[in-house]
Amino acid sequence: MTAITATEAPSLPLPLPLLHSTVIDWYEASKRDLPWRTPDATPWAVMVSEFMLQQTPVKRVLPVWRAWLTRWPTPADLAAEAPGEAVRMWGRLGYPRRALRLHAAAVAITEEHGGGVPDDHATLLSLPGVGEYTAAAVASFAFRQRHVVLDTNVRRVFARAVTGVEYPAIATTAAERRTATALLPDDAATAATWAVGVMELGALVCTARGPECGDCPLFTACAWQRAGRPPYEGPARRGQTYEGTDRQVRGKLLAVLREAHGTVPQARLDAVWPDAVQRARALDGLVADGLVEPVEQGVYRLPQ
DNA sequence: CAGGCGTGGAA
């Protein structure tokens, strides 16, 4: 029989409690001072940050997050508004369907959960726009519960430090989840700090490009470092073109609707893209997604 | 489950 299977992950040459304290101590000394991490940040404030941070960098999220929480300090405040107001407030964060889903989540919280952000993972997962990651993040960061929080940062840290490869697979694997589960501290409060600490390590030090290994608290333990930092060997990562896609057209159309207050005539939309077929397809898509509402023939607006 | 879904900044 073979001695070692290919899927068996090497483990860190570090006792678990020492691994935990190493990352947590580094986090306490090096963490960014982000407003959704302050003690007075409400679960709603945490949840809003998680929606906005899905695929959008912290720097761009900060001003929108502040404006959002000022205008809508509770889920009920947002739920009382038209979804189009959420889309407008979302501004240029990208993926505006997130704004619609956040609004829908606020409605569900208000109407079905007594107005408070749910504190259990399963209920969070049932909300629009909340997937496995966001449910775990809100439960962990806002309610200090013990959950595997597996985002792109954490996956990269574990890929390097534990498995010894430069990048994780494109899709999350069962093996990754087992690794993350095995490393999770038993105590809930410690697990919550560990989760945010590993994420922060991935965001600040163990970055996708140009990791600052000299500053890494796991430098001597890291499997990738010990293996001589072998380059990534997996399949090419999906490089998406953007110029000329429907996504770009949708973005241009929605920008017109966002910046206009009230209705917009067809001609204003026609001006943003020369190809009438693609333009119509993009507009149809926006309407189908609920991001745009037809008012009458040739007149559109954000959803009321 | 692979692909669609925005936007802007850094390498």
Added chain:
DNA sequence: TTTCCAAGCCT
């Protein structure tokens, strides 16, 4: 300039 990436979700 081009490419890659940034706390994913949904179908």
